[in-house]
Amino acid sequence: EPEVTQTPSHQVTQMGQEVILRCVPISNHLYFYWYRQILGQKVEFLVSFYNNEISEKSEIFDDQFSVERPDGSNFTLKIRSTKLEDSAMYFCASRRTSGGANEQFFGPGTRLTVL
């Protein structure tokens, strides 16, 4: 069964460093998302991506964040200068068709720890 994969599973970085979180969505999916979950809190939407551009982004997704789909399979989230409060689980998700009714398939997450 196809699944969303994410690497690395755990990333430790120093405050101020750049990190790139990688995702491989399901191959025939068209819509891609990043969410984050701070420990003990709810899953929060960051950004959606369709047709090689950002569709929507939340207030969390400021200038420190960027997304890219560099080739036909990878989808990346870059945090330019990490802060302590960026420590969280980051989930990539994908969806096949348009319309919010369709289920989203989530990856296993990358745990980002900023020291």
Add this chain to the structure above:
Amino acid sequence: SQKIEQNSEALNIQEGKTATLTCNYTNYSPAYLQWYRQDPGRGPVFLLLIRENEKEKRKERLKVTFDTTLKQSLFHITASQPADSATYLCALVGDYGGSQGNLIFGKGTKLSVKP
């Protein structure tokens, strides 16, 4: 602002009983509502979707109801098993615009089923 509340942070029940989880929302009129399961350290997994014109949806031992007047959804697991122990998340489609389907999640209810 929009709010999604899952009334219980934790619910403990005996194996074989029916678990009922509640999701309430305010300042929103979603066209559909989704339920996800999340195990510790893992990404959410889609369970069920219900549309505003549907009162009830079933899938095996799962049942979801949707009352747009009360702004409430109930999620039932019948004949519960220890393997059902997990956190269950209610999610609405966000209103950032367009049809990109970004999800707004509740904080979740942690269900524990004791043998």
